[in-house]
Amino acid sequence: MSTLEQHIDVGVPIGKAWDSLHRVENYPRFVDGLRNARTQAEGRAHLGIEAGGRSREFEAEVSDREAERVMEWHTTGAPNLTGSFSLQPIDESHTRIQARLEYEPGTIRDTFGGPKGFAQANAIERLVRSDLEHFKEYVEQER
Template identity: 90%
Template sequence: MSTLEQHVDVGVPIGKAWDILHRVEDYPRFVDGLRNTRTEAGGRAHLGVEAGSRSRELEAEVSDREGEHVMEWHTTGAPDLTGSFSLQSIDENRTRVQARLEYEPGTIRDTFGGPKGFAQANAIERLVRSDLEHFKEYVEQGR
């Protein structure tokens, strides 16, 4: 199992970042490869993913540790992915958003295609970094 952690500092209060993070329907606006998303009953989310030349429909369970500003999620079927978003107040107008992703590289390659080994890890790291930067732009533009 591989673990990736990345963070970005955003110029909004923690409450605003937390609220936007919970709008699953907005994820395609800042997460590359998501073509559609929706919140479902019971803390579940449906994600339509397109990566490379492959499309997949994924279901995820989402839970909060709201007092700690941590959102955790995991897919309920293949591929087996687990992750979290942790928010930490830097000051009254800035928030650090930490993303954590746990994945099996071979499973990701089999599910979505792409390179093997180190090249794949670099591609996933670049993708998560890019998504965090897009999230930063999205929240700072006041959406």
């Protein structure tokens, strides 16, 4: 299992960042390759992804530890992906968002195609970094 952690500081209060992360239907605005997303009952989300020339549909379970400002998620089927977003206030108008992704490299390659080994890790790191940058733009424009 591989683990990737990235963080970004955004220029909005923690409450605004937290609320924006919970609007799953807006994820296609800042997550590369996500065609559609919708919230379903009982903490579930449906995601339509296009990556590596392949279209896939996924279900994910989402849970919150609101007091700690941690949102955790995991896919309910293949591929087995697990992740979290942890939010920490920097000051009244700035928040640090820590993204964590756990994945099996072989499963990612089988599901989405792409490079192997170190090149794959670099590609996933670039993708997560880009998505965080897009989230920053998205949440800061919504002021």
